[in-house]
Amino acid sequence: MPEGKLVVSLTVNGQPVSATPETTVAAAVLIAGGYTRASVSGEPRAPLCGMGICFECRVWIDGRQHQRSCQILCAPGMDVRTP
Amino acid sequence: MRFDVVVVGAGPAGIAASVTSAREGRRVALVDDNLAAGGQIWRSGEALPRNAQKWIAALRSSEVLHLRGLQVFDHPAAGVILAERGEDCVALRYSKLILATGARELFLPFPGWTLPNVFGAGGLDAMARGGLPVAGKRVVVAGTGPLLLAVAAHLAARGAKIVAICEQAPLRRVVAFAGRMLKQPGKLLQGVGYGWGVRSKIHFSCWPVAAYGKTAIESVTLRKGKKQWTVFCDFLGCGFHLVPNTELAQLIGCQIDEGFVATDELQQTSVENVLCAGEPTGIGGVEMALIEGQIAGLAAVGAVEEARRLARRRRKMLGFVSALRKAYALDPELRRLAAENTIVCRCEDVAHGALREHRCWRDAKLQTRCGMGPCQGRVCGAATEFLFGWRADGVRPPVFPALVSSLAGANFVSGNSSEA
Ligand SMILES: Cc1cc2nc3c(=O)[nH]c(=O)nc-3n(C[C@H](O)[C@H](O)[C@H](O)COP(=O)(O)OP(=O)(O)OC[C@H]3O[C@@H](n4cnc5c(N)ncnc54)[C@H](O)[C@@H]3O)c2cc1C
Numbered sequence A: 001m002p003e004g005k006l007v008v009s010l011t012v013n014g015q016p017v018s019a020t021p022e023t024t025v026a027a028a029v030l031i032a033g034g035y036t037r038a039s040v041s042g043e044p045r046a047p048l049c050g051m052g053i054c055f056e057c058r059v060w061i062d063g064r065q066h067q068r069s070c071q072i073l074c075a076p077g078m079d080v081r082t083p
Numbered sequence B: 001m002r003f004d005v006v007v008v009g010a011g012p013a014g015i016a017a018s019v020t021s022a023r024e025g026r027r028v029a030l031v032d033d034n035l036a037a038g039g040q041i042w043r044s045g046e047a048l049p050r051n052a053q054k055w056i057a058a059l060r061s062s063e064v065l066h067l068r069g070l071q072v073f074d075h076p077a078a079g080v081i082l083a084e085r086g087e088d089c090v091a092l093r094y095s096k097l098i099l100a101t102g103a104r105e106l107f108l109p110f111p112g113w114t115l116p117n118v119f120g121a122g123g124l125d126a127m128a129r130g131g132l133p134v135a136g137k138r139v140v141v142a143g144t145g146p147l148l149l150a151v152a153a154h155l156a157a158r159g160a161k162i163v164a165i166c167e168q169a170p171l172r173r174v175v176a177f178a179g180r181m182l183k184q185p186g187k188l189l190q191g192v193g194y195g196w197g198v199r200s201k202i203h204f205s206c207w208p209v210a211a212y213g214k215t216a217i218e219s220v221t222l223r224k225g226k227k228q229w230t231v232f233c234d235f236l237g238c239g240f241h242l243v244p245n246t247e248l249a250q251l252i253g254c255q256i257d258e259g260f261v262a263t264d265e266l267q268q269t270s271v272e273n274v275l276c277a278g279e280p281t282g283i284g285g286v287e288m289a290l291i292e293g294q295i296a297g298l299a300a301v302g303a304v305e306e307a308r309r310l311a312r313r314r315r316k317m318l319g320f321v322s323a324l325r326k327a328y329a330l331d332p333e334l335r336r337l338a339a340e341n342t343i344v345c346r347c348e349d350v351a352h353g354a355l356r357e358h359r360c361w362r363d364a365k366l367q368t369r370c371g372m373g374p375c376q377g378r379v380c381g382a383a384t385e386f387l388f389g390w391r392a393d394g395v396r397p398p399v400f401p402a403l404v405s406s407l408a409g410a411n412f413v414s415g416n417s418s419e420a
């Protein structure tokens, strides 16, 4: 975490993560050491395109499913869930 | 909401189009699914080049209504597009529509490409700009196009250890192209200029053949001719240049020629009142996107003489577009990268072996569900076009998976009874 920058605290699967407000939720999930979704045959998947077209970065955010986490910035108190 | 001009896409082309058309009291809207203007190249999280700052400042001080984080998903009737953000759906009515939807990377399947921490090349760059820490990480950048060097340079500047840059094109073609670019205004030069710091790591006629790892990539095997070797890495960014985002144009019924939206020299498509600028008309880089955006913006408000003057300048840049395409044309050997069990359609987990036996995209889609997932074939459609020569079939709404509530709203709007 770079010093002197505003920090937002959120949770990924209940685990606290600190990030700058410019951090995407996709990056926060990887920082937390996880992946974003399980494929239809159960493989772990993580972001591919970083630009909103591949849908590999879908996660649950605050109870809403299928959120493309590469297009969403971290916000204070966000509750992010992955499989 | 009703506008004289609606521009879809806030990359360089869309910014130029909206700023240029917002004159003499014209009501102009600029819609983009990102929160910040800039498209793929002028993403935030980076010190922007001077011309980017100039255009973004011009947008801010203009009267353009910039609608952020809104994704356009349907065109239910001439003169209306629908966009959604979260649970909200809006209908935007236009007299002129300018499509500036940009491009995405081409991803080609190879064993291990579905492992976590294997990204697109631009994709890894975008993730880094979005806060993924790369300092101290071992990174391999692979694929093709001038973008690879730009990405490697950005990542190196953020402290990444660039292990290798693998460009599938042969050295002689890239050198010929670079030589040509020096005489051209093309700003993709940026990539080559950035390259010096990392050039010792560049391999030509080289690509990844397999990625390995337990829960994420740990190593990648690279091949150059008959030579094959394996390197350890934390991240692999692999993208085989760009494919245009033509879905919305196709939905509207615009004529497509060899994969690109056909326009006349004033950026007018085959559909009345619909113009197109930037990458969907041809992969030409940021300078081309800017000039096409300005031409479209001028033409949309009837400033035809000015538009023609710029169109003459654009014509001189067309040589660059075809030189770029030739220099980075894909090696047919890349078709053999995917193995029998390599997944091609990542949304539905359809493997190469299951696809090979089909005759065409439609056949494969019906029999295997390839392309039926949420990406709607944006990844596997472009891949199978290269692998098997298939053309993805016509586009049906919504062009992005929309919420049920938006679709209900969409019916309402096309029934002409709602104004958002
Ligand atoms: C991932 C990536 C990284 C790149 N990085 C570089 C780089 O570092 N250097 C370089 O020289 N070139 C880079 N390029 C190439 C660069 O994109 C082009 O040269 C230039 O940005 C083209 O401008 P444009 O306006 O045509 O398209 P874009 O910049 O792609 O802008 C199109 C915009 O439209 C939006 N959009 C598309 N469809 C919809 C819809 N239905 N609803 C709402 N919004 C929509 C997109 O999200 C995007 O913001 C990159 C390309 C990609 C794909």
Ligand code: FES
Binding pocket: A026, A046, A047, A048, A049, A050, A051, A052, A053, A054, A055, A056, A057, A058, A068, A069, A070, A071
């Ligand atoms: S990483 Fe592809 S949609 Fe988010």
